[in-house]
Amino acid sequence: MQFTLIDRILELAPGRRIVAVKNLTLAEEYLAEHFPGFPVMPGVLMLEAITQASAWLIRITEDYAHSVLVLKSVKAVRYGSFVTPGRQLAIEAEITKASASETELRAKGAVDGVSTVSGRITMHGYNLRDREPCLESLDHDMVAALRRQFALLARQWTRANDKINGPFVDRLASVVTA
Numbered sequence: 804m805q806f807t808l809i810d811r812i813l814e815l816a817p818g819r820r821i822v823a824v825k826n827l828t829l830a831e832e833y834l835a836e837h838f839p840g841f842p843v844m845p846g847v848l849m850l851e852a853i854t855q856a857s858a859w860l861i862r863i864t865e866d867y868a869h870s871v872l873v874l875k876s877v878k879a880v881r882y883g884s885f886v887t888p889g890r891q892l893a894i895e896a897e898i899t900k901a902s903a904s905e906t907e908l909r910a911k912g913a914v915d916g917v918s919t920v921s922g923r924i925t926m927h928g929y930n931l932r933d934r935e936p937c938l939e940s941l942d943h944d945m946v947a948a949l950r951r952q953f954a955l956l957a958r959q960w961t962r963a964n965d966k967i968n969g970p971f972v973d974r975l976a977s978v979v980t981a
């Protein structure tokens with residue numbers, strides 16, 4: 804089962820910062836057992852949400868240079884209050900250091916301004932073709948699918964009301980309207 808834990812991207816400054824949200828509803832399958840009678844978003848899924856938001860920031864910053872982004876390390880994770888159904892988890896991530904294949908970020912999640920999770924994460928990017936040249940077409944297919952998914956997450960932007968900085972805006976507009 805795959806969990807897509809980002810519902811919408813609110814702000815994006817390539818190379819710097821992203822703000823995204825996850826709306827928690829009772830329809831989330833895992834809430835039936837975590838915990839019965841007191842459903843809350845598991846801490847590991849809060850961490851996954853900040854990882855997914857961070858991955859979108861990296862993809863846009865690098866213009867999808869890597870087809871695969873994985874979580875390499877997590878440091879100084881702190882959990883605060885619970886995220887319960889009907890609430891919105893606001894996620895912020897900022898790049899603190901980047902190299903060709905690794906990016907370090909400071910990320911946090913909050914509900915109504917109250918911290919739910921925070922920490923420092925390192926993401927590693929690679930392409931399947933680098934390990935197996937015959938997989939180059941799969942890299943292209945994965946990037947195309949990611950571009951389509953991003954267009955859905957960022958569909959609220961228009962040229963008149965964009966919160967994305969830089970030349971990326973024109974490319975986004977062409978993807979969203981395609």
